[in-house]
Amino acid sequence: MKGADYAIECEGLTKKFGEFKAVDSINLKIKKGELFGFLGPNGAGKTTTIKMLTTLLTPNAGEAKVAGFDLKGEPEFVRSRIGVVPQEFALFGELTATENLWYIGKLFGMSDAGLKKRGEELLKIVGLYEHRNLPSEGYSGGMKQRLSVAAGLLHTPEIVFMDEPTTGLDPQSRIALRELTKKLNESGITIVYTTHDMEEADKLCERIAIMDKGKIIAEGTPEELKHKYGGMHKIELELGRHEGKVLSELKELVGAKEMKMDGKVIELSVPSVHGDVLHRTSNFFARKRVEVKEMRTREPSLEDVFINLTKKDARG
Ligand SMILES: Nc1ncnc2c1ncn2[C@@H]1O[C@H](COP(=O)(O)OP(=O)(O)O)[C@@H](O)[C@H]1O
Numbered sequence: 001m002k003g004a005d006y007a008i009e010c011e012g013l014t015k016k017f018g019e020f021k022a023v024d025s026i027n028l029k030i031k032k033g034e035l036f037g038f039l040g041p042n043g044a045g046k047t048t049t050i051k052m053l054t055t056l057l058t059p060n061a062g063e064a065k066v067a068g069f070d071l072k073g074e075p076e077f078v079r080s081r082i083g084v085v086p087q088e089f090a091l092f093g094e095l096t097a098t099e100n101l102w103y104i105g106k107l108f109g110m111s112d113a114g115l116k117k118r119g120e121e122l123l124k125i126v127g128l129y130e131h132r133n134l135p136s137e138g139y140s141g142g143m144k145q146r147l148s149v150a151a152g153l154l155h156t157p158e159i160v161f162m163d164e165p166t167t168g169l170d171p172q173s174r175i176a177l178r179e180l181t182k183k184l185n186e187s188g189i190t191i192v193y194t195t196h197d198m199e200e201a202d203k204l205c206e207r208i209a210i211m212d213k214g215k216i217i218a219e220g221t222p223e224e225l226k227h228k229y230g231g232m233h234k235i236e237l238e239l240g241r242h243e244g245k246v247l248s249e250l251k252e253l254v255g256a257k258e259m260k261m262d263g264k265v266i267e268l269s270v271p272s273v274h275g276d277v278l279h280r281t282s283n284f285f286a287r288k289r290v291e292v293k294e295m296r297t298r299e300p301s302l303e304d305v306f307i308n309l310t311k312k313d314a315r316g
């Protein structure tokens with residue numbers, strides 16, 4: 001049966017290595033056309049999940065449909081509809097960009113004419129057309145990764161899986177690859193993207209599943225996740241002088257639930273930052289004749305979400 005609305009549906013998907021559950025019974029629905037992210041620290045189970053969904057690893061339990069086809073029963077149909085950009089490059093260094101695509105296209109059984117046309121089109125899309133006749137071993141990390149994306153797109157897949165494509169790239173290449181990912185998604189391709197970079201997931205992905213220790217611990221749009229699990233907004237202040245009495249009045253005034261001192265910085269936790277709270281705070285200190293050296297607000301980030309969900313540092 002072909003599922004109409006979902007690119008991917010899975011239930012109870014599990015992968016064990018010996019007794020260790022690398023992926024522990026995950027349930028998920030990814031809509032067609034979505035740019036969906038798996039976000040989690042190293043070892044969370046992202047790559048193992050991607051490998052199962054792309055038929056490279058057999059699940060120990062669970063069901064999944066990918067592009068409307070049953071993962072177990074119709075793996076060859078699944079493979080024909082998906083493209084994969086793996087975490088490790090799988091290119092031939094001594095071959096040029098054109099030759100690499102040619103080689104991969106031949107593995108897919110593409111015709112010479114079809115391959116030439118599609119190859120050139122893709123090399124333009126990923127910005128490698130000018131470099132197409134140079135051996136790929138001389139490319140920068142970003143160029144290699146873009147060639148890897150082109151390889152994943154060769155047979156015009158409906159869904160592309162990209163496993164930590166920006167890891168190890170310099171900031172410029174990372175930005176270029178994110179732009180390319182957005183462009184591909186806007187052209188109608190469903191993208192499943194993994195990253196351990198919280199800010200990247202926040203910027204790039206429409207919806208995110210946060211993974212930790214083989215489980216999906218939360219799912220939603222970045223906004224929903226921050227709203228639900230991000231905790232308090234912060235107001236941070238640096239003042240000319242500190243007086244306990246003035247500070248407790250301020251706490252009352254802005255409706256802070258908590259006030260902390262971190263070195264010279266005073267941090268107030270408020271349920272939300274209203275338009276006039278900063279204005280009221282400045283007026284308050286002006287009346288008290290206390291100099292405000294610095295005042296800023298901080299919204300919850302996905303890092304806060306992760307910390308709150310796991311109660312440990314995201315990078316620890
Ligand atoms: N082939 C394997 N054999 C044994 N353990 C594995 C294998 N592949 C992955 N693992 C373990 O499974 C867990 C999840 O790995 P992985 O899916 O690669 O995580 P991520 O991609 O999120 O960093 C890790 O603890 C990893 O060491």
Ligand SMILES: [Mg+2]
Pocket residue numbers: 046047048087163164
């Ligand atoms: Mg991985």
